[in-house]
Amino acid sequence: MDSCAPQNSEASPMSITPFSAPLSTLEQRDAFIHRHIGPSEAETQSMLDAVGAASVDALIGQTVPPAIRLAAPLPLASAKPEHVALAELKAIAGKNVIKKSLIGMGYYGTLTPNVILRNVLENPGWYTAYTPYQAEIAQGRLEALLNYQQMVIDLTGMELANASLLDEATAAAEAMAMARRVSRSKSNAFFVDNATWPQTVDVVRTRAALFGFELVFGNAADAAQADVFGALLQNPGQNGEVADLTDLITALKAKGAVVAVACDLMAQVLVKSPGEMGADIALGSAQRLGVPMGFGGPHAAFFATRDAHKRSVPGRIIGVSVDARGKTALRMALQTREQHIRREKANSNICTSQVLLANMAGFYAVYHGPDGLRTIAGRIHRLAAIMAEGLTRAGMAPANRSFFDTLTVTTGEATANVLSAAVAAGYNLRRVDANTVGLAFDETHTADDVAALLQLITGQTVAVAALDAAVAERAGALPDALRRTDAILSHPVFNSHHTEHEMLRYLKRLQNKDLALDHSMISLGSCTMKLNATAEMIPVTWPEFANIHPFAPIDQAQGYLEMIGSLDAYLRAITGFAAISMQPNSGAQGEYAGLLAISRYHDSRGDHHRDICLIPKSAHGTNPATAQMCNMKVVAVECDENGNVDVTDLKAKAEQHSANLACLMITYPSTHGVFEAAIREICDTIHAHGGQVYMDGANMNAQVGLTSPATIGADVSHMNLHKTFCIPHGGGGPGMGPIGLAAHLAPFMANHVVQPIDGPHAGQGAVSAAPYGSASILPISWMYIAMMGGDGLKRATEIAILNANYIATRLKGHYPVVYSGENGRVAHECIIDIRQIKAACGVSEVDIAKRLMDYGFHAPTMSFPVAGTIMIEPTESESQAELDRFIDAMISIRAEIAKIEAGQWDAENNPLKHAPHSQADLIGDWDRPYTRQVAAFPLPWVGDNKFWPSVNRIDDVYGDRNLFCACVPMDAYES
DSSP: OOSSSSSTTTTTTTTTOTTTTOOOHHHTTTTHHHHSOOOHHHHHHHHHHHHSSSHHHHHHHSSGGGSSSSSSOOOOOOOOHHHHHHHHHHHHHHOOOOOEEEEEETOOOOOOHHHHHIIIITTTTHHOOOOOOSSGGHHHHHHHHHHHHHHHHHTTTOOOOOOOBOOOHHHHHHHHHHHHHOOOOOOOOEETTSSSOOHHHHHHHHHHHHHOEEEEEOGGGGGGGGGOOOEEEEOOOOOOOOOHHHHHHHHHTTTOOOOEEEEOHHHHHHBHHHHTTTTTTTEEEEEEOOOOOGOOOOOEEEEOOOOOOOOOOOOOEEEEEBBBBBEEEEEEEOGGHHHHHHHHGSOOOOOOOOOHHHHHHHHHHHHHHHHHHHHHHHHHHHHHHHHHHHHHHHHOOOOOOOSSSSSEEGGGGHHHEEEEEHHHEEEEEEEEEEEEEEEEEOOTHHHHHHHHHHHHHHSSSOOHHHHHHHHHHHTOOOGGGBBSOOOOOOOOGGSSSSSHHHHHHHHHHHHHOOOOOHHHHHHHTOOOOOOOOOOGGGGGGOHHTTTTTTTOGGGGGGHHHHHHHHHHHHHHHOOOEEEEOOOOOSHHHHHHHOOOOOOOOHTTTTTTTTTTTETTTSSHHHHHHHHHHHHHHHEEEOBOTSSSOHHHHHHHHHTTTTTGEEEEEEEESSSSSSSOOHHHHHHHHHHTTEEEEEEEEGGGTTTTOOOOHHHTTTTTEOOTEEETTTTOTTTTTTOOOOOOEEEETTTOOOOOSSSSSSSSTTTOOOOOTTTTTTTGGGHHHHHHHHHHHHHHHHHHHHHHHHHHHHHHHHHTTTSSSOOTTTTSOOOSEEEEEOOHHHHHHHHHHHHHHHHHHTOOOOOOESOOTTEEEEOOOOOTTHHHHHHHHHHHHHHHHHHHHHHTTTTTTTTSSHHHHHHHHHGGGSSSSOOSSOOOOOOOOSSGGGGOOOOOOOSBBBBBHHHHTTTSSSSSOOHHOOO
16 A cells, blocks of 8 residues: 555445444544545556556656656645534634625625525536536537527627626626727727626726726716726716616717626616617626626626627627537537637637526526516616605705616715614614715515615604505606616527426426536546536535625625635645745636736836746647737747657757746646646746746646645646636536746736735736635635645545546557657546548547547547647546546447448448437438447446437537527427
8 A cells, every 4th residue: 555545545334343443443534535436446456457557646746757757745734424414613603793795896685596505516416517518418508508598699689699798797808809809999008987887897997007098987977078998987987877878879979989887687677778878898697697796706797789889799609509419409609719710810819608597597588588587677766766765854865866687875074883883773874975875676685675874874763665656656767768678588598497396397407408527527638527516516605705895894804804814825835836826717817816926026127128928839729819918929849759749849949039938838747738847947938037837737737746836846836726626617617717927927916906815916017807806716726625635635536536547548559649758658537539530530529529428528629739639637526436437438449440340330320420429310210321229339337327408419610601609499409
């Protein structure tokens, strides 16, 4: 047994001697480690025998260069049992204080329907699914996202919506970048409405500075007087005022400007839409549609635009196509816009959206329907109107006369007393300035709250019923010209599932169409689809974490700060860095935040000219897209025949660009799945020329406990918490991409204008809307690290490497393994070559991916980072038994390919070209040269847990040529 192996890993009831074993053994404090790590001790030994390694230690010694190995174990506490970790975190969460929030500012209390809470947010069938690149086994979440897009289209009055962005502030920054792409204006200036949320302004400032855009601030009414390429207007504004922007938008567009309107989906139920006002882009947050505040996230930002701009939209778009039988089928449309294909020419670097949260918001609209939403929105507006009436009668009329849910009230010298009295009474109000407070109502508030707040602010006891009658007689506080008159949510899906029974069955029907980790392994290279343990997920929906506003008084969020501080310490210990920024809410945002810190560092030294970013050709597509966002020039570095960075080429280009070198972006282990022996030399070369090293953390699952970014020589690195640290992928999001920074870069990491974070980075602009990004999912990673401890984390890394080498060893006799390290070992993933097969018989990596669905598996990563290949990452959570099923499927598929190569099956009429096979294939006549059993049950064990794709192979070309990105008539699904 290896010295680092956890003890008692195979302790069965018969092998434990309960009467004589020491108490420390009976406590099983490391039990979670064995539940997270798939292979048993016997399976581990079996795999070691297969790969020809004497021990796990020996395998790691052959795989990871000795020069970068950690000299000591991770300085982390030992593993905690699940119940102990949960109790400890519950005590920390109890230090948060929940008040009724009227702060608003884009974050509102909401009532998550329990049927959605239990069956979506808390359901691994939804939260462990992967991004729907393999559309045939993702029709459920694709339909849910199409619903979300239709909801956004309807409420914004626009023609096309994407499938979500990261948050409202970054959506506004993306709107600015898109405006520059499509605007006819020659101006370099962008107008920002003074009524825009301050956190949005903070993020837009950061992005504009990197792009070199000039920002022009002013009142919306004055926007048309400026010479700008675009404008960001907010309606309702931050003071609550609702305005008709039609004439202003017309004037701006006449000058060539592209106009984006930040709006509120709940308000849009009752208020004239941005589309009707003529806006080019509508954006905002879908948070208040059933998604808890969670101290800032995760929440789905919405982004909608005109059809004319569809190829300039950032993020993903779900579209309608047909399958091989002509049946309506959904897919991700216009994928050629994305960063993995267009690299630095992509619309954005976005790789993770907020699918799980977008699905929740869409389901909220499905469950309530148009009448339900009008009732909810109407009640919110009524409460605000009653409050306004009471304030007016007390001589404190709100400053804004037209409003939906938010009032701005002058309280003068009494402001501090009002705010403190509100807190004492259980309410958080917004402090607008020293003389003004804001009150934003939401669906969690009641008439009793209005009465309490009126007495608190005015000192008078009021009869809410009398105020309500007066407001009702005037029909609210929205002028007729601002009221919505067009129909919303008329599609049948929003008018069919309003009972819980119907909604439950609808959710289950969609879930059944999707393959997630609750069915079988998902072996995607560089995506690390590992166990998302139940104990890790439970705290996310605790009220103490779910119901805290990100800008609540900081003394009410002490539990959050303690948990985040503890996780910060964990990640510093794991990475070796001096500082951690939790703000980036995706891996791509982490890249952006890291390069931003590097850029700020160079600027602080007067090196404004350093703008060259070296990137190996094997890098993730997000890397060059991120460099472009930071106004850096990308210089590609070659790779050698073994897949490593070509050190000679790197040195030559570092020398050539020495005076202007900003940084190197490098993934380690490499994107080719290898621990490159020259990594220290590579980092030293960059530093010698004045550059910084950015390490892409996508493959950190092969580092933890064995090496670290700081040990290797990186200056900054992001950590995909939704990969290595167990936050689930959620069908394409949420993600979290905190960055670790060396001490000299720490003063330049992102801060926040609304809720500043203490530290040397005071005053640095934000990259995301909330100070700590998607804070409510950080407990997942906290729980994972606490339950694994330092030894468990190291063991997870070792087994991830063992599992990958086991797959490579067993498959290499059937498929060539493209790259390996100096000792013939791969890291935590391996790449197998399909190019020779395709040349011989026309079977491609796509055909193999589709055929794997018939065996019950999601495909590995296709054609990345090498075209014509498949990248496989098994993770440490898969047992040998599951690995063997996957390997057997791949070997069986190779045997099927051999029949095509031998001419036994026609090159176009065979199981691979017809894959995947749906139940429709088994009905009616059968004229194919293989049996129905071969089609649907190719190996004996497939029938034990058969997954049926709900559609046949989807026609991607048809979907893009006939672009349709909204809900289709229901009979289209039945045809």
